[in-house]
Amino acid sequence: MKPQHYLTALIASIGLLLHSCTKIEYHEVENPAYLRVFNNLNYEVNLGDKDLLVPYLTMLIDPEFDQNGVPISAAIVGDFLDKRVRYAAPYPTHSAGSTKRNNPEYPGKENVLVGPILNGFDLSSWAQIPSGSHRIVFYFRPVNDIPFFQLTDDLKQHVAVEGTYDLKDREIYTLHVVQKDFDTKENGLLLRQENFHHLPFSDSLVYMNFYNMSAKGFLDSEDRKPDGMTTLEDGMQDEMNVHLSLYPQEATAYNSQTAIQGYYARFLFPVYRNTEEPTVSPYFHFPLLADTTKTITTNMVQQITFLAPGLNFIDMGMGGNVMPKGLCSHLTFYGLNELVSLPSRVNSARFPSMFINTHSGVHNPKSFPAINTIEVVNGEAYLTTIQRKFDPPIYK
Secondary structure (H helix, E strand, C coil), X not given: CXXXXXXXXXXXXXXXXXXXXXXXXXXXXXXXXXXXXXXXXXXXXXXXXXXXXXXXXXXXEEEEECCCCCEEEEEEEXXXXXXXXXXXXXXXXXXXXCCCCCECCECCCCCCCECCEECCEECCCCEEEECEEEEEEEEECCCCCCCHHHCCHHXXXXXXXXXXXXXXXXXXXXXXXXXXXXXXXXXXXXXXXXCHHHCCCCCCEEEEEEEECCCECCCCCCCCXXXXXXXXXXXXXXXXXXXXXXXXXXXXXXXXXXXXXXXXCEEEEEEXXXXXXXXXXXXXXXXXXXXXXXXXXXXXXXXXXXXXXXXXXXXXXXXXXXXXXXXXXXXXXXXXXXXXXXXXXXXXXXXXXXXXXEEEECEEEEEEEEEEEEEEECCEEEEEEXXXXXXXXXXX
16 A cells, blocks of 8 residues: 555554664754755756756755854754655655665655644644744755765855745745756745645645746756756746646546536636745645545546646647647646546646545545645646545554
């Protein structure tokens, strides 16, 4: 069974395994804030890029320095912070059996005190840190297994970006390291104070919001695409309209005839490229059981289309026309059926569903809605899913 099918049992078993292998002491955090960090520097470094550092980072919160300005300690360290992965699952990503030190997010693999279930939302992918003012500095570091503070002094002075922030008691924050300008390589930080735990979300609806955190100039560049890029090859224009389509899992093609009634090319809102303001985007929703032939479990397919203003679904290439650069892209979120044909001209990335099917109570599986954030960074799209509390499985 998958980890999300038995979240409570998995966390407990990991805890027992860690306890049996090594002693880890957690200190209670008074008046905590909850922090999650992503490294969105997804550019490639080629042989000719002698001045461009590999985007492999160390995060220091409230660092201390020696007389030469070299960091010697920090209140909180997030080391080996690699580029984020395309799917941030709704459960902790750390693994007691992992032999790789690279961390796709913070806290990720770090053995730190994580967030609780807050207002019904599972915050186990967020770290608890003391609320209040903090200086946060990110350093480029070599891609090796040597902890940051054991590196030589000359390797501990390459600052990627830094900022000072006031984190409020029991508020939820997502911190993004971003590239603001593709030509100058200027980096920046976006600290987003999340609000999903304050909103009156329905238990029967799946929620999603969208961000374009691409660098200025990426769309017009013919140079370096993201390393391992698999989705939006050419990026997106600075303004794009977001559309939602839903299809039953039995569909053999995705079009207006096969879509669930009322959910073909439904316009949601425009999304704008932004690397400056950490404003929370509005949430949109669809019914968990929009496919009314289902009752407890659904595997309907969700498709998000980014379409340039002024274009419609007839224009976007379905009719045989190849779309110009950055004007149209698809993201397709599957339950089970990933073999449905798509037009060869349509650029589509594939992701897990925006809802969760898991063993809960006597039902195995049962579908549960989730909160989803879709973020586009240069030529790549990323999905972060937050799950709600659900009843643990009952085994007969």
